[in-house]
Amino acid sequence: MSDIIANRLLPKHFNLVRAIVDLGQLSLAANALALTQPAASRMLSEIEHIVGSPLFSRTPKGMEPTAVGRALALRAQNLLMEIREAAREVEAIKRGLSGTVRIGAVTGGAVGYVVPAIDVLKAEAETADIHVDVAPSGPLIADLMAGHLDFVLGRIPAGIDARQFNIQASLSEEVDLLVHQRHPLANAEHLTFADLVHFPWAMQAPGAPVRQAVEEAFLEQGAPIPVNIVNTTSLLVMIGMLASSNAIAPMSREVSDLLCRQTTGAGLCQLDIRAPISVAPYHLISMAGKRMSPVALRLRDLLLTEFENRKRLGN
Known part of the structure; x- marks a missing residue:
């Protein structure tokens, strides 16, 4: 009997059952599926005939699923999702997006x-x-x-x-200077580059665009370039240094915004500096x-x- 049901139930049947459960009314389900109400009613009767059991009971509040109806609706959700995924995968292959x-x-x-x-x-x-x-x-x-x-x-x-x-x-790149939230300058306002000279730094090696932009910002403000620098391209090393010391690290605005969100749990923040830092x-x-x-x-x-x-x- 189960094989007969499996062979005769179609995706459109599961679509209707799911829509009735979600919307509570046959007319609303028919409208959502672009069917006339008589056509939806006939399809529901067809499903109940295949299954051999009522799927819904009519109440003053609408159509309530029976145990069989709830079971089909639950399966319908997974089945229809799989069908949509299969269709998307086929379309991706046809468009050459599977490589x-x-x-x-x-x-x-x-x-x-x-x-x-x-x-x-x-x-x-x-x-x-x-x-x-x-x-x-x-x-x-x-x-x-x-x-x-x-x-x-x-x-x-x-x-x-x-x-x-x-x-x-x-695309131009803006640079923020990041520190840990416990850094002495974390809550300071309108910092100059002279305020930053004597702290340790973690940044890219000389010649890297971000490094050049930071050094030029110091020179433009007449401040000496910091000498206490750890050179690294590793974001993890930079984050580790910020967490374990009073280091300052320059990072692109996109990375800075990501790391300074409260949800990341990194405990980092952006310094409030007077002059913006821009990279080529x-x-x-x-x-x-x-x-x-x-x-x-x-x-x-x-x-x-x-x-x-x-x-x-x-x-």
Whole structure:
């Protein structure tokens, strides 16, 4: 008997049962499924005939599911979800979004742009195989040129011929100075760079764009560049130093906003400095003449859309 029921019940039957349970009225369920009420009534009778049992009882408050009706409605929720996922997966394969994409990004670009774009892509094609490398621009461009990456969010290093690349979008990068909440300057207002000189620092090595921007900010304000510096590209090392000492660490605004949210539990905060720190823009960079897979093109387009949205909003 169970095989007969399984072979005769269709997705549209489960859709109707679920809609009646959710909405409590046959007329509302019919309207939600773009059916006439007589057609919905006939379909319900058909289901009850297949199952051999009433699915609902009519009460002054509406239609209440029987035990059999509740069981079918529960199964319907899972079944319909699986059908939708299967349809999405088929569509992703047809659009070529089931392959592999490898991208690289500087830290701020990864947090601010790559992660949201991946969320959208995964909603469209959850089987897409996505690889993200987060590193300074130099290694990323080297990997791009070697064919290891489809595209990068970064900057073209000095000495590299920019004519071999497709360069799209331009996004400026703002820098915040982070400390632990127990730092002596955590609650100070309108700090100058002279106030920061004598504290330990954790930041990228000399020549890195963020490091250069910080050093230029000290020089512009006539303050000496700090000498107590630990050089690292590791975000975890920076966070560890902030947690264990009175160190200051410069980080891109996207990373800073993420780490300073109360929900992260990192216990970090942004210093209130008078002069903003800006870094040279980074770009979406790919090799000229190289064809990308549909899934790589889709992720690239999502990033460009996000760029344009932020630019339009002035962020």
